[in-house]
Amino acid sequence: MAITNLKIDPEKLWGDLMETAKIGATEKGGINRLTLTDLDRQVRDWFRARAQSLGATVTVDDMGAMFARRPGQRNDVPPIAIGSHLDTQPTGGKFDGCLGVHAALEVLRVLHEAGYETFAPIEAVNWTNEEGSRFTPAMVSSGVFAGAFDHGWASSRPDRSGVTFGEALKAIGYRGDVRCGENHPLSAFFELHIEQGPNLEIEGKDIGIVTGVQGIRWFEVTVTGAERHAGTTPMPARRDALLAAARMVERINSIAVANAPLAVTTVGLIEAKPNSPNVVAGEVFFTVDIRHPEAGTLAKMEEALGRIVAEMTESSKCEIAIKKILDQPPVKFDPGCIAAVRAAAQEGGYSTRDIVSGAGHDAGYVSRVAPASMVFVPCKDGISHNEAEYTSKEQCAAGAQVLLRAVLAYDRQLAERYAEKR
Amino acid sequence: MAITNLKIDPEKLWGDLMETAKIGATEKGGINRLTLTDLDRQVRDWFRARAQSLGATVTVDDMGAMFARRPGQRNDVPPIAIGSHLDTQPTGGKFDGCLGVHAALEVLRVLHEAGYETFAPIEAVNWTNEEGSRFTPAMVSSGVFAGAFDHGWASSRPDRSGVTFGEALKAIGYRGDVRCGENHPLSAFFELHIEQGPNLEIEGKDIGIVTGVQGIRWFEVTVTGAERHAGTTPMPARRDALLAAARMVERINSIAVANAPLAVTTVGLIEAKPNSPNVVAGEVFFTVDIRHPEAGTLAKMEEALGRIVAEMTESSKCEIAIKKILDQPPVKFDPGCIAAVRAAAQEGGYSTRDIVSGAGHDAGYVSRVAPASMVFVPCKDGISHNEAEYTSKEQCAAGAQVLLRAVLAYDRQLAERYAEKR
Numbered sequence: 001m002a003i004t005n006l007k008i009d010p011e012k013l014w015g016d017l018m019e020t021a022k023i024g025a026t027e028k029g030g031i032n033r034l035t036l037t038d039l040d041r042q043v044r045d046w047f048r049a050r051a052q053s054l055g056a057t058v059t060v061d062d063m064g065a066m067f068a069r070r071p072g073q074r075n076d077v078p079p080i081a082i083g084s085h086l087d088t089q090p091t092g093g094k095f096d097g098c099l100g101v102h103a104a105l106e107v108l109r110v111l112h113e114a115g116y117e118t119f120a121p122i123e124a125v126n127w128t129n130e131e132g133s134r135f136t137p138a139m140v141s142s143g144v145f146a147g148a149f150d151h152g153w154a155s156s157r158p159d160r161s162g163v164t165f166g167e168a169l170k171a172i173g174y175r176g177d178v179r180c181g182e183n184h185p186l187s188a189f190f191e192l193h194i195e196q197g198p199n200l201e202i203e204g205k206d207i208g209i210v211t212g213v214q215g216i217r218w219f220e221v222t223v224t225g226a227e228r229h230a231g232t233t234p235m236p237a238r239r240d241a242l243l244a245a246a247r248m249v250e251r252i253n254s255i256a257v258a259n260a261p262l263a264v265t266t267v268g269l270i271e272a273k274p275n276s277p278n279v280v281a282g283e284v285f286f287t288v289d290i291r292h293p294e295a296g297t298l299a300k301m302e303e304a305l306g307r308i309v310a311e312m313t314e315s316s317k318c319e320i321a322i323k324k325i326l327d328q329p330p331v332k333f334d335p336g337c338i339a340a341v342r343a344a345a346q347e348g349g350y351s352t353r354d355i356v357s358g359a360g361h362d363a364g365y366v367s368r369v370a371p372a373s374m375v376f377v378p379c380k381d382g383i384s385h386n387e388a389e390y391t392s393k394e395q396c397a398a399g400a401q402v403l404l405r406a407v408l409a410y411d412r413q414l415a416e417r418y419a420e421k422r
Numbered sequence: 423m424a425i426t427n428l429k430i431d432p433e434k435l436w437g438d439l440m441e442t443a444k445i446g447a448t449e450k451g452g453i454n455r456l457t458l459t460d461l462d463r464q465v466r467d468w469f470r471a472r473a474q475s476l477g478a479t480v481t482v483d484d485m486g487a488m489f490a491r492r493p494g495q496r497n498d499v500p501p502i503a504i505g506s507h508l509d510t511q512p513t514g515g516k517f518d519g520c521l522g523v524h525a526a527l528e529v530l531r532v533l534h535e536a537g538y539e540t541f542a543p544i545e546a547v548n549w550t551n552e553e554g555s556r557f558t559p560a561m562v563s564s565g566v567f568a569g570a571f572d573h574g575w576a577s578s579r580p581d582r583s584g585v586t587f588g589e590a591l592k593a594i595g596y597r598g599d600v601r602c603g604e605n606h607p608l609s610a611f612f613e614l615h616i617e618q619g620p621n622l623e624i625e626g627k628d629i630g631i632v633t634g635v636q637g638i639r640w641f642e643v644t645v646t647g648a649e650r651h652a653g654t655t656p657m658p659a660r661r662d663a664l665l666a667a668a669r670m671v672e673r674i675n676s677i678a679v680a681n682a683p684l685a686v687t688t689v690g691l692i693e694a695k696p697n698s699p700n701v702v703a704g705e706v707f708f709t710v711d712i713r714h715p716e717a718g719t720l721a722k723m724e725e726a727l728g729r730i731v732a733e734m735t736e737s738s739k740c741e742i743a744i745k746k747i748l749d750q751p752p753v754k755f756d757p758g759c760i761a762a763v764r765a766a767a768q769e770g771g772y773s774t775r776d777i778v779s780g781a782g783h784d785a786g787y788v789s790r791v792a793p794a795s796m797v798f799v800p801c802k803d804g805i806s807h808n809e810a811e812y813t814s815k816e817q818c819a820a821g822a823q824v825l826l827r828a829v830l831a832y833d834r835q836l837a838e839r840y841a842e843k844r
Contacts, residue, residue, distance in 0.1 A: 089696060089698055089701060090696040090697070090698060091649060091695070091696045091701075091704075131698075131700075132698075132699060132700060133696075133698045133699075133700075136699060138699075138700065195654070196651045196653070196654040197651070197654030197655070198654075198659075214653065216653065218699060227513065227807060227808045228805065228806075228807065228808065229618045229619070229780070229781055229806045229807045229808075230686065230688035230690055230711045230713075230807075231618070231636065231638065231686065231711075231713050231779075231780040231781035231782060232617070232618040232619030232620075232779075232780035232781050232804065232806065233619070233686070233780075233804070234683065234686065235675075235678045235679060235682065235685075235686060235687075237620075237804075240675075240688075242671060242689055242690065242692060243671060243672070243675050243689075245668075246667075246668040246669075246671035246672050246689075247668075247672055249664060249665060249668035250665070250668050250669055250672065253657075253662075253665050256657045257657060260657065261656065263657075264652065264653065264655070264656065264657060265657075266652035266662075266699075266700065266701075266702055267664055267665075267668075268652055268664065268694070268697070268698050268699050268700060268701045268702060268703055269694065269697045269698055269699050270664060270692060270694050270697070271697075272690070272691065272692050273513075274511060274512040274513045274555075274807075275512070275690070275691045275692070275693075276511055276512060276553075276554075276555045276690050276691055276807070277554060277555075277558060277560075277640060277688075277690050277691045277709035277711055278553075278554060278555075278560065278688065278690060278711050278781075278782075278807065279511060279513075279688075279690045279807045279808075280688055280690060281690055282513075282808075287699035289652045289653075289699050289700050291652075291653050357653075357654075358651070358653040358654035358655075359651055359653035359654050359700075360653065360700075382654065382655070382659075383650065384650075384651045384654065385649060385650065385651045385652075385696075385698070385700065385701045386649045386650065386651075386701075386704075
């Protein structure tokens with residue numbers, strides 16, 4: 001069968017996306033499906049059942065990552081993996097992560113129904129906790145898979161209520177026996193994702209050929225002052241943790257401004273204790289997210305953050321503790337995988353643009369241990385991590401079609417390479 | 423029986439304080455007993471049982487305020503009320519509010535066991551939601567009692583999870599039938615409280631004779647920006663609600679600095695949405711507490727706050743809504759009540775100091791509808807609204823003894839005044 005005859009079904013893909021979007025659906029049309037909640041369990045059950053109905057065998061590792069494997073001609077050859085994640089932000093959209101997983105299942109379906117036999121096995125993957133909203137850091141299972149994080153450390157990460165990642169995995173029944181990343185080489189990994197930025201839409205391009213991912217560093221900051229009565233504690237006697245934190249938020253913003261135009265810095269999470277209107281805050285916890293495509297600039301930005309901590313400790317009468325919890329260097333994707341995506345897009349007649357991802361992705365970690373690349377499709381107004389996130393049925397289908405073609409082309413190249421080796 | 427023979431029992435008062443401190447006890451020795459929780463119900467049950475054991479009749483009004491009435495010679499004369507509140511901050515101490523209620527019960531006990539008959543009835547009061555930590559505003563039942571707040575408005579105040587004050591009252595079984603403040607004149611109200619500031623301790627004084635309360639205004643501020651992905655949204659394209667809020671926190675602090683030394687401003691509560699490390703905050707809610715002993719300065723401070731809102735709306739690309747939820751003018755207490763407290767302290771041989779309260783108190787509202795004053799005792803290092811809050815057994819006893827004497831002296835004056843009228 002010619003590869004060009006294999007086509008994904010836009011209606012089926014869209015139908016699946018809309019069906020699972022009901023699991024954790026929000027009133028405003030988004031999804032609130034935090035990792036390892038019961039809602040996550042429900043969508044995992046759905047993934048497993050669907051994959052099995054397509055003849056795939058599903059295994060779960062001890063980080064909860066799910067692999068739906070469809071055998072190939074040569075099952076001793078490492079699989080070509082495709083996929084993304086099914087967890088969402090607290091007020092996430094319908095496409096971030098979900099599109100990549102559903103497209104992977106749609107690829108399995110097309111191959112299954114066509115009876116097409118690939119050279120290597122194909123694995124559709126659902127990575128655990130890509131979002132990092134409930135447990136930090138983000139992309140934890142692909143990180144462990146790639147050796148970036150330790151198993152025990154990842155398992156012991158607590159959410160804000162004290163439940164650990166490992167406990168939550170067990171509670172929903174998705175802590176597998178297989179050790180994540182062990183004896184699990186991949187021939188390649190391809191991830192379809194929405195751009196989460198405005199560039200493809202602005203330039204009217206169908207497909208983003210993703211050549212890399214900007215570097216990301218995450219920090220947790222705890223400012224400790226003194227809880228005092230708001231009415232009776234004179235201003236000079238205060239050690240106000242929220243005031244110190246507020247001043248830091250302002251200065252952290254200026255790090256990005258000083259490294260324009262590519263740098264971004266974000267304080268998105270803040271929690272004050274005791275969080276009462278008439279008590280001077282005794283403790284404030286917040287996170288810092290800094291990103292840049294170049295490792296050198298990223299290091300410079302982290303130094304600036306360190307200076308802010310030092311200077312605020314000096315001037316605020318508060319104690320400030322900072323901890324780096326994520327350090328993802330800029331990623332350059334595999335030229336072979338990038339070429340497969342480019343060829344697939346061009347053969348499909350889609351307009352394209354090379355792009356460096358502004359967001360972190362599981363493919364970034366996986367690229368440390370396997371050739372990898374990504375396919376981007378536009379999203380409306382560049383909006384993501386938001387209930388208003390939107391990519392049309394046609395745009396989703398275009399991305400899935402490029403994914404299917406790239407996988408099959410890569411599989412043929414693989415077959416040729418193995419043939420040469422003989 | 424001579425008034426001077428009546429003495430409160432330091433051990434009994436202390437024992438009661440320590441006994442109820444177990445209801446909601448925190449590991450660090452404080453109390454977490456938010457208003458209208460089941461813990462609050464438990465301490466209310468305790469108050470009711472104890473008051474009844476002293477021969478008092480307990481009524482509860484529709485704001486949950488509890489009145490334990492001991493009859494006098496003339497039960498047509500409005501009672502002299504004494505008391506405070508049993509709710510605490512989330513990380514509150516053992517004395518704020520509780521001391522005033524327990525001292526009131528101890529006064530009832532002394533009178534009961536001595537068989538002393540007052541002229542007017544005496545009422546020991548437990549006011550609802552003095553702290554304002556769960557439901558804003560603070561001092562809601564004494565506010566309704568004094569006509570400062572509407573019944574329906576107070577009942578409909580929601581906590582942060584959406585439960586209303588009225589629903590919470592009903593849930594713990596403390597929504598009484600009596601309409602708060604109606605047909606309930608008071609001859610006077612006296613409240614014993616810890617200072618919650620450092621002045622008495624610094625000057626080595628036993629008793630603070632409270633001549634008034636500084637004015638307090640509370641505001642709720644909601645900053646609305648746009649939820650966006652932290653990695654893919656360039657800085658100039660952001661409408662970051664948390665950055666705008668942080669800049670406001672800094673500037674609100676400067677209002678107090680500009681009105682030194684008596685002004686205080688506090689942002690103690692902040693909540694960001696969706697509160698995720700890699701999402702630019704789309705909405706931030708925070709509270710503002712401003713206080714000053716002079717009405718004119720307070721008005722000037724509120725104007726400054728309004729300018730900050732206007733200027734930040736202009737410069738931040740966010741929408742900012744501000745709502746005043748509490749406006750308590752500076753209070754000047756009743757000269758007759760102040761004199762009763764002063765005489766009681768002097769006759770008891772205690773060292774004294776006149777003081778304007780930095781914190782709001784139920785007595786502040788009650789003073790709108792009845793003659794009122796307060797008795798302050800020192801607290802260690804001026805610390806309050808904190809688990810480390812501490813006042814010694816002897817200091818508590820001194821305050822309760824002054825309360826007892828002031829009440830009895832005021833009662834005699836009352837008897838004389840009524841006798842003259844005849």
